[in-house]
Amino acid sequence: MRVTVRLFARLRDITGASELGRDVAPDATIRSVWRQLVAEFPDLRDYERSISSAVNADYARMDQKVSDGDEVAFLPPVSGG
């Protein structure tokens, strides 16, 4: 199945893209999508412990399963205000 990955701020700078389409395993979780990205872009590894994630624009835990067509977002630590 296929998901759309959204990346923001420095994560986008590291990957060079704000949006990436990726094929993932049928039992993929947010974490496995992240690990797949880290394998592709090793500099992302620094963010392993500090990212948040969202599925279809709603905060979600890293162990949540993803579905075909989902938009999976990875968020570095926030700094609004």
Add this chain to the structure above:
Amino acid sequence: MTPLLAIGPAPLALEPIVAAVTESRGDGRGTDGAVAVFLGTVRNHNVGRSVSYLVYEAFEPLALRSFERISTEVTAKWPGVNLAVHHRTGRLEIGEASVVIAAASAHRADAFSACRYTIERVKQIAPIWKREFFEGGDVWIEGATADPDDEVARAKAERAACA
């Protein structure tokens, strides 16, 4: 009609936001005795750096949902408060407002508390990032790991608000 919760590139104007927060009361219109307002503005210095300007980026649909969540938290804690949160994105010059929060209430204590709580929560959980451009370079500012279910962070915001 100005919405209560918004995020986008347009410059922030205070008066329409204050009007929105007091006039969206329905039958309760006229019941407010206080509106506390917070403006976050772009500072010309940060940790010893001379700041030229900031660029804000947001995951807008999730930012709006975060504002909705904060508004629900505020209403649970201070039932009479009506809240507005507007955050700006894009390039902001020194002195410009990046965020406006307005909290309307019958009495000032709840309005001040709700306003303070809201800015703390925006900084904790809204998916918004600032990129600082300073003399000699630029850097993404990274603050809190956003976790809306983190009760320790929420309690910290509450303590800041009630101190």
